[in-house]
Amino acid sequence: MGALLDVLGALMVGTILLLMILSFQMQLRETADRTIYAAHMMTHVQTACKELNSIIALCGVNLPMDSVVVIIADSTKMAFRTYWDYKNNVMTQDANTLSFKLKDSATYVGRELEIIQSASPIYDLGAIFWLDQLKFYYYDINGNFLGNVVTGNTRKDIFSLDIGMTFSRQYPYIASPPLKTKVQLKCYLMNRFLRYSN
């Protein structure tokens, strides 16, 4: 009887240890996966910031100081005019319009930032996806906050903007919350600053 109890006790302890080791192994795997996912996401955030900054730097190329360059200055979307054709990388005779807004991609990457140049999406740009929220803040030449929505002639006063982006990526494990990261990017409309001096 004593020997049987010993065997049963050893079996119980062994089972508990085995369960602990298994759950430990699962946690290790989850952490490793999470790290890889987060690393991918941060690389994507960096790329997104770089691309956005380089596109917005083209705002107002060849447009005079007294014209409205930022034609839509909304809290969730923005559009500007430029004589630079971003898609073909050339200067054009007519002004192009570049606009940004969030769009549901209807795929696993979630929402994406749609960048449109004169009614045609820039597909070969490399999509900015996993984007959960997008917010614009507008500033004048001295860095004073103009608002989230700017209309009328006040749009001529826009010289820089903050872009707030929340990236969210679904995680492979069902019970885990999605990975989220926020970034705030400041873009200066360099051509406006250049025109201001003349």
Add this chain to the structure above:
Amino acid sequence: MSLMEMVLALLAVVLFTTVSMVYNRSMWSGAEALDNISKVVQATQLAHSKLDEVDAKLLSRQVAFSKRQINDTPPTVAQAFTGTTLVNLPYSGYTFRITYDHKYCDSLGVNWANQAYSDTTNYKHIKMTLTVASTPGMSHPVVLSRIYVKTNMYRDY
């Protein structure tokens, strides 16, 4: 169970707990490092934007590269971007401390040996170095430099 067996069992438990705790700590460190990465990315963007601000203000001639008289307006780059400032980013929820440092240098960014400069000296290159730190969070600050070259678009002599 003899005393020896009990001691061995206890030692096994201690060993197992120690190994578990070491692994657990490693996982927490990994999670903290991930949080640190997002701060580093934000700090890098902030540093770039502050260096862009210098460019923008030079282009709009709100700051001058150099000037003839010390009291002339506008201020020089060295006068306008100096010291330490706190920057609060409400959207991302971080606060960073930015320290500006400028050195007059040659075209390769090598600092001049004599840094006893004057704002009215006709320098050709300025190397601006930004140190962006966050407390708590980042174990090392982000340090970025950019060399500004005098052009005829800037206000100076």
